[in-house]
Amino acid sequence: MITIKDVARHAGVSVSTVSYVLSGKRPISRATSHRVRRSIRELGFHPHAGARALASSRTHVLALVVPLRTDLNLPVIMQFVSSIVTTARAHDYDVLLLTKESGADEVHRVIASSRADAVLVMDVEARDPRVPALRELPVPVVLIGVPAEADGLDCVDLDFTASGARVVEHLADLGHRSVGLIGSSPAVYERGTGYATRFLEGFTECARRRGVTTHVHPCAPSFPALSECLYDLLRPDRAVTGLVVHNEAVLGDVVLELRRRGRRVPDDVSVIALCPDAMAAAQPVPLTSISIPAEEVGAIAVETLMRGLQGEHPSQVRLLAPALTDRGSTAARR
Amino acid sequence: MITIKDVARHAGVSVSTVSYVLSGKRPISRATSHRVRRSIRELGFHPHAGARALASSRTHVLALVVPLRTDLNLPVIMQFVSSIVTTARAHDYDVLLLTKESGADEVHRVIASSRADAVLVMDVEARDPRVPALRELPVPVVLIGVPAEADGLDCVDLDFTASGARVVEHLADLGHRSVGLIGSSPAVYERGTGYATRFLEGFTECARRRGVTTHVHPCAPSFPALSECLYDLLRPDRAVTGLVVHNEAVLGDVVLELRRRGRRVPDDVSVIALCPDAMAAAQPVPLTSISIPAEEVGAIAVETLMRGLQGEHPSQVRLLAPALTDRGSTAARR
DNA sequence: CCGCGAAATTGAAACGTTTCACTGCCGCGG
């Protein structure tokens, strides 16, 4: 193995000089710096991560807690992960993968044994049992999602409340008076996952304000569930003319099923979704949607961590304003 | 921070004794061992991962290369990852996340800087450009998937060739004489991803043997693509009575579309899929399928790595025999 | 030509483990 010593000898300088060239924490003359860099290249030197971590108490690793068992919104999760890994690498950080299922103990272990410098937790629920433990960690922590007691924690997420309101505004502006919501899986509401509840709040509250009648129906991620859900929402007496879909798993089948039941989109019924842009655009009929800005949220989360690692401490909840893209699946009520 | 020194003092033994209690590499008397363990517990000691790595040149981390951009078979990928992480943890290993997109350089960096002890690569393609570099790594490497030149590499995968043959056997046994294959995305075939090609080989070869006519149609992961694909495969002159789906992305819509076109499953057309069991079971009509044993493949891959880390070196290609579950979506030709 | 301050470079002490070589100690056979 090539060590910093070899590099130093090869470049004719001391070990510490090489270290300073690498870290840039001291001014090094142009000439020396070049010589050292060349030696590093020629010898193919890579600093030993463990030794580095030991001496500097910085691992340059961040722990990422991912929900893996979720059969629901996998594409969204992957977008988050992808953006997080990319952004982390841009800051010269690697990502250690932990699963949500293994709980807060694993996070504690990883931090206590100095395997990572900071923690990023995805899919945080309203009453998330991990939150108290996370709060105690002596390292920066950023949550994607917002728990009930968010004070003193850094959180990043789409503003689901505003999103709920926004979709209603959109439909109300088009003249719709009765709208249905195809919600997430009942399980999601039961365990109080924040985003579903918050979306629903914004949705309901805005509808009340605008005098729009609402029909809410959670929907399990299966075809029969969707079928029943649509059957219920489209009962003639409800006179639903606008449909909001907050459920990636069944999104693909919604338009198909509507079509099969003889409802054209958007002529007979307007459809608007809350999902990643790519997904909305890939539907049989491209769907008007509010984007889930996974890329952006992931990047912001990592940037926040980096700032935390540099000593900043103004923890806060950052909610991103919803952006609505009209793809023609909504139209004025006839 | 609590160090091994603190533990030693607290337990009234030497530092090395504590280390040996932890590693079990030397016999330690029952009494001492208990005393040390108690001190560890009471002080909440966690060995410093970096120091450990430095002294032992073992990180207890394995690098996992995951394809993140793939919009295709995400649930399958997640199953792999989940199983890998779980198995790794059972061996006291953590998992470092690398993305396929960042290429072999990142893998090299991670190994060269001793951030991980071994590498697990998912989604290996037939002519994978990363393979030569992976071969040079001075650490155990296991691939999930099989490249063209697999000699000297450890590979684990479902036997896709046998799977292709198996589905044809199944349909042929039921009397079907003309079967269609809804394949993976054209992109998958183009980049020569091994599994798609191998499945196709087994499929074609067995059909020839059994005198079954085949109609192969790759299918992009979008509704219009599926629609066109079905239109093509179901042309009356083809007389297709059996349909094989090797495409998780459109699987959900296949049965819906068939139904819409007035074909009942399995009365008018038999459908058999290659996908995870859970997915086949969750369809509008539960589908007869060959399982993609992600759990098992992931676990075997990790176990193989662990053996490699213990010095074993009988590298080989392990192909798992396909298992077919009949869920009633296939029937005798009428 | 000398001395001074700033800039560049260096030596050596951490950092927290593992592991090798060694020391005590105990019991047993001669």
Next chain:
DNA sequence: CCGCGGCAGTGAAACGTTTCAATTTCGCGG
């Protein structure tokens, strides 16, 4: 009673960095 083998436990030297404090070098004004 002595010596010997084996078991438990210990001391100290790695492991490859970072970083503090100290030293050397350099340019410049006096």
